[in-house]
Amino acid sequence: MPPKAKHSNSANAKKQASDTPTPSVNTEQPPGVFRRLAAIVYDGFLLFAVLFVATLIPAFILSPESFSATPANNSVVHELDIPLQGWLYRAYLLMLIIIFYGWFWRKSGQTLGMQAWRIKIEHQNGGKPSWGQCIIRVAVGAISLAAGGMGYWWIWLDKDGLAWHDRASRTVLRAIPKDKKKA
Structure with a gap:
């Protein structure tokens, strides 16, 4: 009798294990166009602030007199120095x-924008993207936006719901479901 009871307990355990779905981010659907664009706008504000501060640093180093309380030439309008207008500054x-x-x-x-809109980026095989994939994604993402957003609107035509930069960088975006409140 004990062996039969042991067998039924293991069968129950297997049944319970098969009834419980294993959580995986890979099973989630890709986010839609508007959700992606909302995250881009959110990140754009943060990126603007980062680039603003990053511009102040070389501007202060190259022309500290522009930051004094009383300008030397008493002018209100300030122009960027020539080094802050060239290719080196743009590369920076x-x-x-x-x-x-x-x-x-x-x-x-x-x-931060992706966190707010519950979006996560992954390598196509799972895991975090490489630096090479990040560079490709930024470059092709800029082209997608510069083309009037065509790289994003492409999501509606793509069978897998991928944008140009998703395909080019071999990455995918996943929509993360809301956490349900525990009672």
């Missing part, structure tokens, strides 16, 4: 944009 800002997104994506798979 581009590097900061890549580091901004790459750091968030590599750390937790989410920027």
Whole structure:
């Protein structure tokens, strides 16, 4: 009799284990266009602040007199120095944009805007994207926006719901469901 009881207990345990779904972020659907764009707008405000402060640093180093209480020429309008208008300055800002997104994506798979809109980025095979994927994603994402958002609107035509930069960087975005309150 004990062996039969032992067999029925293990059968019950197997049944309970099969009834319980295993949670996986990979089973979630990709977020829609408007949810993605809302996260971009949210991140855009934060990125603007980061780039603003990042611009103040070289501006102060190259022309500290612009930051004095009484300007030397008593003018109100200030122009950027020539070094802050060239290709080196643009490369500096581009590097900061890549580091901004790459750091968030590599750390937790989410920027602050993605956290607010419950979106997570992953490598197609799962896991965090590589730095190479982050760079490709930022570059193709900029092209997607510059093309009037066509890279994002493409989601409606793509059978997997992927944007241009998702395909190019071999990454996917997942919508994270809301946590249900525990009673």
